[in-house]
Amino acid sequence: MITLTDFLFISAGLFCTGIFIVLSKRNAIQILIGIELIINAAILNLVAFGKYDKLNNAGQSFALFAIVLAAAAVSVALAIILNVYRQYKTIDPNKVERLKG
Amino acid sequence: MNIEHILFYVMGFIAVASALVVAASKNLVRSLFMFFVTLFALAGLYVFALADFVAITQIVIYVGGVLVLMLFAFMLSGKEVLNNLQQRNSRFISLSKVPAILVALLFAIVLYNAITKAQPNDLPWIKASAQSGNVIKPADNTINNIGVNLMTRYLLPFEAVSVLLMMTLIGAAHLARKEEHKII
Numbered sequence: 001m002i003t004l005t006d007f008l009f010i011s012a013g014l015f016c017t018g019i020f021i022v023l024s025k026r027n028a029i030q031i032l033i034g035i036e037l038i039i040n041a042a043i044l045n046l047v048a049f050g051k052y053d054k055l056n057n058a059g060q061s062f063a064l065f066a067i068v069l070a071a072a073a074v075s076v077a078l079a080i081i082l083n084v085y086r087q088y089k090t091i092d093p094n095k096v097e098r099l100k101g
Numbered sequence: 102m103n104i105e106h107i108l109f110y111v112m113g114f115i116a117v118a119s120a121l122v123v124a125a126s127k128n129l130v131r132s133l134f135m136f137f138v139t140l141f142a143l144a145g146l147y148v149f150a151l152a153d154f155v156a157i158t159q160i161v162i163y164v165g166g167v168l169v170l171m172l173f174a175f176m177l178s179g180k181e182v183l184n185n186l187q188q189r190n191s192r193f194i195s196l197s198k199v200p201a202i203l204v205a206l207l208f209a210i211v212l213y214n215a216i217t218k219a220q221p222n223d224l225p226w227i228k229a230s231a232q233s234g235n236v237i238k239p240a241d242n243t244i245n246n247i248g249v250n251l252m253t254r255y256l257l258p259f260e261a262v263s264v265l266l267m268m269t270l271i272g273a274a275h276l277a278r279k280e281e282h283k284i285i
Contacts, residue, residue: 003222004227005216008216009213010116012209012213017120017124019201019204019205020201020202023201030129030132033132033136037123037139044143047150047152054230054241055246057243057247059152060155061250064158064251065255065259067155067158067159067163068262070163070167071162071166071167073269075170076272078273078277079273079274080276082177
């Protein structure tokens with residue numbers, strides 16, 4: 001029997017890796033990958049707890065919602081990254097310092 | 102230690118290890134493809150949590166949609182980004198990464214303590230649902246129940262997500278279009 005604790009430890013590892021990627025990378029796309037890792041760690045927790053809710057299926061339903069929201073966020077973020085690249089010719093967040101192009 | 106445990110730990114190890122490779126690699130394309138591996142391993146973990154529909158959705162949306170979108174963004178943002186990245190120093194631990202490692206380790210310690218102290222297997226509601234048979238069994242068909250619940254109990258969040266999806270569709274198309282004249 002696989003217990004809840006195993007799932008929680010794996011998701012904690014993914015979360016910490018995601019935090020590290022977000023804080024250390026100098027490329028907007030890689031930072032986006034880190035954010036996706038954090039979201040996936042949260043979804044793994046939702047799914048693992050959703051096993052104990054057969055009637056309402058709350059965990060799995062909200063895991064689906066979270067996946068859809070993450071996909072929507074990625075599409076908007078990539079559009080913004082493309083615009084930033086067009087303006088600044090770089091996607092390093094440290095070098096983008098003016099709000100008004 | 103049966104085959105189920107071994108497969109579960111192999112999947113978990115692949116997920117965390119490929120995430121670490123994503124963190125360690127300098128090459129953007131390599132980290133993108135290792136992220137691909139992470140997503141597949143996570144889909145396998147969802148199957149072990151008896152959520153097969155979520156696993157299929159993960160593969161279709163993340164691997165089919167999000168990753169292809171990221172590859173497109175990478176290709177459109179030119180190759181000087183890649184050259185820039187490869188010229189960096191090749192040491193894994195440089196001074197600028199120390200704060201990030203510190204914060205990640207602190208989060209790891211906090212999460213480890215929280216998980217071991219909370220003891221999620223002994224939570225009251227989990228014990229109650231295990232006693233009343235409210236646990237998903239491996240032979241159960243959950244997709245039927247998910248569909249019924251999405252249309253009845255979770256109708257409001259479902260509609261909110263659909264409206265938000267349409268908003269992001271319009272917003273992304275508006276942001277990514279070629280501008281004829283600068284508005285700024």
